[in-house]
Amino acid sequence: MADLLVFGHKSPDTDTIASAMATAYLLNNAYNLNSEAVALGEPNAETAFALKHFDLAAPRVIQKADTPEVFLVDHNEASQSVDNIADVTVAGVYDHHKINFQSAAPLWFINKPLGSVATILYGEFQQAGLDIPANLAGMLASAIISDTLLLKSPTTTPMDQPALAALAKLAGIEDYEAYGLELLKAGTDLSSRTAQDLIDGDAKTFELNGQKVRIGQVNTVDVDDVFARRAELEAAMQTELSADGYDTFILVVTNILDSDSDLLVVGDNQDKVAAAFGVELTEGRASLPGVVSRKKQVVPPLTAAFEA
Amino acid sequence: MADLLVFGHKSPDTDTIASAMATAYLLNNAYNLNSEAVALGEPNAETAFALKHFDLAAPRVIQKADTPEVFLVDHNEASQSVDNIADVTVAGVYDHHKINFQSAAPLWFINKPLGSVATILYGEFQQAGLDIPANLAGMLASAIISDTLLLKSPTTTPMDQPALAALAKLAGIEDYEAYGLELLKAGTDLSSRTAQDLIDGDAKTFELNGQKVRIGQVNTVDVDDVFARRAELEAAMQTELSADGYDTFILVVTNILDSDSDLLVVGDNQDKVAAAFGVELTEGRASLPGVVSRKKQVVPPLTAAFEA
Numbered sequence: 015m016a017d018l019l020v021f022g023h024k025s026p027d028t029d030t031i032a033s034a035m036a037t038a039y040l041l042n043n044a045y046n047l048n049s050e051a052v053a054l055g056e057p058n059a060e061t062a063f064a065l066k067h068f069d070l071a072a073p074r075v076i077q078k079a080d081t082p083e084v085f086l087v088d089h090n091e092a093s094q095s096v097d098n099i100a101d102v103t104v105a106g107v108y109d110h111h112k113i114n115f116q117s118a119a120p121l122w123f124i125n126k127p128l129g130s131v132a133t134i135l136y137g138e139f140q141q142a143g144l145d146i147p148a149n150l151a152g153m154l155a156s157a158i159i160s161d162t163l164l165l166k167s168p169t170t171t172p173m174d175q176p177a178l179a180a181l182a183k184l185a186g187i188e189d190y191e192a193y194g195l196e197l198l199k200a201g202t203d204l205s206s207r208t209a210q211d212l213i214d215g216d217a218k219t220f221e222l223n224g225q226k227v228r229i230g231q232v233n234t235v236d237v238d239d240v241f242a243r244r245a246e247l248e249a250a251m252q253t254e255l256s257a258d259g260y261d262t263f264i265l266v267v268t269n270i271l272d273s274d275s276d277l278l279v280v281g282d283n284q285d286k287v288a289a290a291f292g293v294e295l296t297e298g299r300a301s302l303p304g305v306v307s308r309k310k311q312v313v314p315p316l317t318a319a320f321e322a
Numbered sequence: 323m324a325d326l327l328v329f330g331h332k333s334p335d336t337d338t339i340a341s342a343m344a345t346a347y348l349l350n351n352a353y354n355l356n357s358e359a360v361a362l363g364e365p366n367a368e369t370a371f372a373l374k375h376f377d378l379a380a381p382r383v384i385q386k387a388d389t390p391e392v393f394l395v396d397h398n399e400a401s402q403s404v405d406n407i408a409d410v411t412v413a414g415v416y417d418h419h420k421i422n423f424q425s426a427a428p429l430w431f432i433n434k435p436l437g438s439v440a441t442i443l444y445g446e447f448q449q450a451g452l453d454i455p456a457n458l459a460g461m462l463a464s465a466i467i468s469d470t471l472l473l474k475s476p477t478t479t480p481m482d483q484p485a486l487a488a489l490a491k492l493a494g495i496e497d498y499e500a501y502g503l504e505l506l507k508a509g510t511d512l513s514s515r516t517a518q519d520l521i522d523g524d525a526k527t528f529e530l531n532g533q534k535v536r537i538g539q540v541n542t543v544d545v546d547d548v549f550a551r552r553a554e555l556e557a558a559m560q561t562e563l564s565a566d567g568y569d570t571f572i573l574v575v576t577n578i579l580d581s582d583s584d585l586l587v588v589g590d591n592q593d594k595v596a597a598a599f600g601v602e603l604t605e606g607r608a609s610l611p612g613v614v615s616r617k618k619q620v621v622p623p624l625t626a627a628f629e630a
Contacts, residue, residue: 113425118625120418120435120617127428141449309428317426
């Protein structure tokens with residue numbers, strides 16, 4: 015029985031799952047802790063592809079943290095964490111997002127503005143002088159590919175490519191571009207996913223000037239494929255909006271081959287969303303050429319527009 | 323002209339000054355930035371002793387940050403930072419305190435629960451493969467000695483002693499215990515200091531359940547020396563309380579040889595302070611045997627008592 019749970023954000027993506035697994039391994043093997051990587055949801059199709067490729071089991075899904083201390087990866091805000099986060103002590107954080115965090119005591123809090131938490135962890139393993147097992151290196155490489163869209167997202171930093179190249183080598187991936195395209199495409203098989211899963215599979219909640227804004231993102235190789243299911247998606251967004259008290263639900267539909275996105279917006283504040291990107295919404299839809307990063311290209315202009 | 327100011331907290335202590343100097347050196351020499359270490363106040367007697375010993379000038383004192391980006395060391399809370407902190411972007415933080423921080427974007431935020439920021443920085447120089455100049459190593463060694471009271475404070479961690487030993491060696495300090503005692507004693511020559519300087523020389527403001535609590539600390543080799551000036555100290559505390567709107571002013575008078583402290587409390591909430599430490603206050607004074615660390619032994623019980 016572990017005495018420290020390690021987990022990433024809700025609606026886990028590949029970086030969240032891989033970083034939780036790698037952090038638990040690092041804490042147990044370099045720092046003699048007794049931690050367990052868990053998840054706040056089932057792996058998405060992309061993560062499942064990577065886990066299968068590297069012959070690893072998905073972390074156990076928890077609803078509640080039941081250890082007195084926890085270690086967060088790939089998030090630091092309570093709204094994105096386990097529901098009972100206020101009842102446990104955060105002993106450490108590895109993250110690469112904006113910070114909204116309070117603690118009662120000093121802790122390990124390592125936040126770096128790099129493309130993925132996996133890139134940070136690659137450095138932490140090096141610093142600790144700990145070898146990364148091949149399958150874990152494969153998951154970390156997959157996480158970098160996923161978060162940076164194969165080093166093409168504007169969130170990519172000069173530290174990500176060397177980390178990816180080194181991790182791919184450790185993992186025995188001969189051509190990380192070829193593997194990366196396979197991985198990303200595995201995440202875009204949308205036909206088998208429900209509308210609920212598409213809007214929630216990679217969604218986060220943000221407080222923007224008092225408004226509760228839900229922002230989901232779907233990667234695809236054909237935006238029209240997604241908008242063919244528009245009525246169904248809008249209904250699911252509307253249902254969740256009412257059920258969870260969101261003011262606005264924004265779905266970012268991203269073409270990973272062209273590096274463009276289309277937005278679909280449901281709920282209040284449509285004027286603010288339009289103003290944020292300098293576009294007009296046509297029945298809640300707008301095209302955003304060149305936009306692929308929620309963190310870097312979607313949340314900051316929305317924050318500014320909601321505070322204007 | 324630097325484009326990134328690096329500074330520690332108000333009422334700077336040796337760790338704040340040394341860490342700002344070392345961080346600027348690290349950023350400029352390992353990361354090609356153009357930063358300048360500055361301070362939010364003049365060095366105290368202890369820091370002045372260390373600067374003189376290692377033949378270094380004190381950092382320039384600023385009232386306002388005038389670069390768009392800043393780098394914080396040894397603090398992360400706005401209440402302990404430069405007055406116009408809300409107008410600038412925090413690009414990075416090296417700290418070892420509890421966290422109360424929000425940002426609009428990801429940043430470098432390295433917080434570790436070690437005895438001093440200097441200990442963290444020793445690791446950062448190692449990680450960057452950058453040699454530490456002898457005089458800077460002397461300042462960092464002084465910072466560890468200061469923050470851990472020569473490794474005797476309960477804030478001391480297993481990482482601090484090896485860092486101190488290594489830094490002392492780099493600095494050419496033959497016997498760091500002997501140097502450390504000299505350094506700490508240099509900070510306790512209270513006769514030449516005004517009451518205002520004694521209460522404010524190492525003071526921080528905390529919001530405890532809505533109450534504004536000012537906590538100053540004075541190191542001495544004889545507690546009675548300080549309490550001989552009690553009337554004068556209480557008057558200064560009362561004046562500052564009224565002027566700055568504090569609800570409570572607590573002065574922690576610490577005997578660095580015996581590792582004990584006496585409290586002097588002015589203002590409201592005397593019952594809560596008494597409850598926090600399970601003592602009775604006699605005319606605002608109480609003895610706290612074994613208490614030397616504001617961070618670890620004073621603020622946490624006060625926080626609990628104010629929230630009870």
